[in-house]
Amino acid sequence: MRVLISGVTSDLGRAFARAVLGAGHDVLGVGAEAHRDLPPDVAFTAGDAATAESLVAGTDVVVHMSPVEREVPESGGIPALRRLATAAARHGIRFVVPIAHGPDAADADKVVRDSGTRHVVVRAAPLGGRLLDWHACRTVATLLTVPRDTQWRLLHHDDLVRFLVHAITSDRVGVVTLSAPDVLLAGAARDSLKGVSARGIPAWPAMSTSDRKGSARDWGFECGWTSAEVVADLARGARGRKLTKDGAEPDAARLPIPAHVPPRRRQPADGTTLTSVALPSMAVEMDDRIDPRYPVFAAQQTAELFPGPLTPLSIDVHTAGLRTAGRTLGRVLGLPTSVADEWTGRGHAVFGHHLYTGVSALAAAPPPGWTERTVTDQLIGPRADADLFPLERPARRGIVARAAAWVRFAGMARRYRTFVRDYAAAAAKEQVADVAALSDGALVVRALLLRDRLAEGWTLTQLGQFVAYFAGAPLRKRAKADIAALGRGVDVEHEPVYPAIVGLADLLRADDDLRALAEWGDLEAVRQKSPEFGAAFDELVARIGHRGPCETELAGTPFGQRPELVFAAALSASRRPAPTPPPAPTPPTPSPSPSPDLVEPETGDAAADPETEKSEEDQPESTPDTPVRAKRTLLEKLAIAGRRQRDTAVDATVRYTNELRGIVREWGGRQVHAGRLVDVDDAFYLTLDELLNPPADALRRIERRRADRERLRRVRVPAVVSGSWRPEAAVDPVPEGKQLHGVGVSPGVVEGLVRVLTDDKADVEAGEVAVVRVADAGRAALFGPAAAIVTDLGGPLSRAAVVARELGIPCVTGARDASARLAPGTLVRVDGTTGDVLVLAPAPMTVHN
Incomplete structure (x- = not known):
């Protein structure tokens, strides 16, 4: 189906276009000018009502999203409505128009009916939700100014978009009243919106709350949001934003829940052509294209959180959040347009169903406390030699711009703990206990909310990464000379499992x-x-x-x-002896108090000891069996606290991910029952927009993407992509007497048989050396029986390293291809201080992983 959308660049128009594309339809869009968040698959034409009129012929349905209210963004007024309705009637095309509750609603309704077109007029109740466009801001102003005993029915943006998608695929015509099923008192709404200001914003006129004929229920449609929930979502979106008559504006000093998720594969603002980096035999649908000016990507930072190959749904949801994080942090740091565009569009990219970080993009404008050298050291490896800018080096920001970025970054760092605390509290409070009891509409809108919550979480996680690295320079410097300075695992990292x-x-x-x-x-x-x-x-x-x-x-x-x-x-x-507890902390020497926004109260084993004046000889000796807690300077405490808070943000984000997982499985089961899917697991091979409105060819898409992912399971993708990528060639096992080199992150020397852990196998027997490409928090917690741990990727503060120090066993990270070159059953000696893994005897031919 070809759908023409006028006013497609408005907030509501972009959301509707995304949903229509997800349902498998072609979209032609008309707006005043192009918008960076417009999905790239929309065939966009800049123009006015006359332009839209010229495109009516050849379409199947016209949806007029330009508001008829005067003096609002993207308004075409009554004349534009009349022109498009008349054109649709002339060509015999259905005409769909939502009309907001307002003073011009009656005139707009009459214009459409008089045009003679086959029409669907949606009389929408006052709109609300975290999108906070001009409709929602006017709804807030209304609820804050009318008498407390006034009754209102509201409508969420999500439900309006859902009904419009329903309407374009239906043959029905007529006038529909669309509102949430419940009635809300303005006084209750005002209590929920406490602290929100809507000065200078006009209000809606009074409305009737009677249950009139022609409601959406007659069309078999059910709203997912109640009026009370719409108000709660308004309050959720208003935190960290300033409301105006044209829509909400973000507060530069806050991190609000994202209202818009940047689309995938959007072109650079200057029109540079994006290129594919995969061999033709390896290219798959979910791959990203890159800007050749920023060609280097690495998996070092992302592999622990996102071990691949990921399913298409995971790619869609998480990369949307990471793009939002790139845009938000780019705004905080005041990046130049071209670099900010790269941070947003390709700060993270997917190749071979694995997630990578854009090294070139980050090095083009390093965050405060970072340099181009530290970017490559952190994301690729020490002494890495990569050509980050083969075409041209981006212009450096001036001193004034960098100083302003430092000020904004310091302000965000100071409030970071508050941001994380509020987000974690919301993650615990908002959990739905029984998703099976939710209606179809409630499931859909809940999934959309969780997508935005995940974007908020990944923004906090990325900011926490910058904050922790900025404050952690002294700790890293000590660890280079003596890994014992890292101390016990929980002394450095908030390990949750x-x-x-x-x-x-x-x-x-x-x-x-x-x-x-x-x-x-x-x-x-x-x-x-x-x-x-x-x-x-x-x-x-x-x-x-x-x-x-x-x-x-x-x-x-x-x-x-x-x-x-x-x-x-x-x-x-x-089966292991209980770890020897660290010695009691030495009484602290008076020192300046750390920033209360970064350092948590220090209790128990998780606390970091203050630095004292005791000599090295007075400190207890550190061994693998009796690890001691390292002394901490003030800046080291800040770094540790920053990492703990980042881990709290990750934990809350994973909590939201798990809730979305349950909703997807429930929705997938309902789609199987309806005959749209064959198996519940098919749901993970669609994007979220496709899943919520399955396209006609959904099964073909699922089959194609499943085959791509299964093929890539047998491929070892490179840790670094520089302009192009190809599978890593098969390598010979390390011969007897030879060794691999990595980074020693937990001291000790042991010998044991290798157990290579694949993505589907996480068990290890007592006394074995666990070898894995990368370990996330859940897998690292299962290493209890291991005698030692070796990982291809990671560093001193990776999950495997933290757990190894807590266990008191040797650990080597960054061994690059250890999981490919150490065959299961190989006898090795692991030195967790030097980072050497020596092969003592090859694996017997009969040993299988």
Whole structure:
């Protein structure tokens, strides 16, 4: 179907165009001028009503999204409405128009009916929601000014867009009244909007709240938002924004929930042609194209959070969030237009269903505290020699621009803890307990809200990465000379999973009979023998159930769905002797107080000790069996606190991801029941917009993308992409007597047999050396039985390194191709101080992973 949308560049027009494209239709769009957030698949023409009129012929339906109200953005007024309605009637084309509740609604309704076209007029209740366009700002102004006992019905932007998609695919015509099912008192709304200002914004006229004929229910449509929920979403979107009569504007000092998600594959603002970087035999639909001026990408930073190959749905949702993060942080840092455009469009890119960070983009305008050298060291590796700008080097910002960026960045860093705290509180509060009880409409709008929440979370995560690195220079400097300076794992990183599993292991260690029973693997029998263990186990699964191996992959199975992994991890950890607790902290020497916005109250093992005047000889000796807590300077405390808060943001983001996972599975099951999908897992091979409105060729898209991903599972993608990428060539195993080199991040020397852990296998036997490409928080927590850990990617503060230091076992990270060159069953010696992995004996030919 060919759909012509006038006013496509308005906030509401862009949201509608995205939904129509997701449903598999072709979109022609007309607007005053191009918008950077307009989906690139829209065939856009700049112009007015006359331009739109010339495009009517040859389309199947015309949707007029330009408001008829005067003096509002993108307004065409009554004349533009009349012109398009008449043109649609002349060509026999259906004409769909939403008319906002306002003074011009009656005139607009009459114009459409008099035109003689086959029409659908949607009489919309006052609009609201976190989009906060001019409609929503006027709704806020109304609710804040009318008498408290006034009754109102509202309508969410999401529900209007959903109904318009429903209307263009229906043959019905007529007038439809669209509003949420419940009635709201203005006084209750005012209480929810406490602290929001709408000065100078006109209000809507009074409305009737009677349940009139011609409602959307007669069309088989149900709104997903109630009026009370619309107000709550208005309040959610208003935090961190200033409301005006033309729409909300972001506060430069705040990080509000994103109202718009930048589209994928948008062209650079200067028109530079994007190019493919894959070999023709390796190119797949989900690949990104790159700007040849910024050709270098690396997986070092992203592989831990996003171990691939990702499903198309995970790519769609998470990269949308990362693009939003790039745009938000680019605005905070005041980047030049071309670099800001690169941060937004290709700050992260997907090649071979794996996620990469744009090294060239970040090096073009490094954040405060970073340099081009530190960018390559962090994202590619120390002493990396990469041609970041083969065509031309971007112009450097002036001193004034860099100073202004420092000021804005410092302000964000000072408030970072507050941002994270509010986000984590929302993630815990907003959870839906039973998604199966939600209506279809409620499921759809919940998924859209979660997409925006994830974008907010990835923005906080990226900002936290910059803050922690900026403050962490002294800690990194000490660690280069002595890795013992990193101290215990929880002293450096807020590891959310492993310490919780250790608590269960302590209960098993304390009762030999209970542990012997656990060795049989019967969790229910252990529960019956020890109600204390059962209660602790249930509490732990409830607390970390959203975490697990490959936890950002929406098709993954977290601990909540596989509690047997938690039980097995606790049992494995109980086989080790209990770790020796760190010595009691030395009383602090008076020193200036750290910033309250970065440093948390320090209690227990997770706290960092203040630096004291004691000599090196007075400190307890550090060994793998009795790790001690390192002394911390003030700046090191700031770095540690910054990383803890970043991890809190990641944890909340993963919590939202897990909720979206449940909604996708529930929605997928309903689509299978309706005959639109074959299997629930098919849902993960569509984008979110496609899933919510499955296109006619959905099954063909699923089949094609599933085949692409399965083919890429057998391919080893490179860690660095520079202008092009091809699969890494097969490599020979490391011969006896030779060694691999990485970065030692946890001291000690051990010998053991190699166990290579693939994406689908996370178990390791006691005494084995766990070798893995990269380990996220969920997988790292399962390394309890390992004698040592070796990873291809990662650094001193990676999850594997943190858990290894807590276990007191050697760990080597950044060994590049260890998981490919160390065959399962190979006998190796791992030196966690020097970073060397020596092959003592090759693997027997009969050993299989």
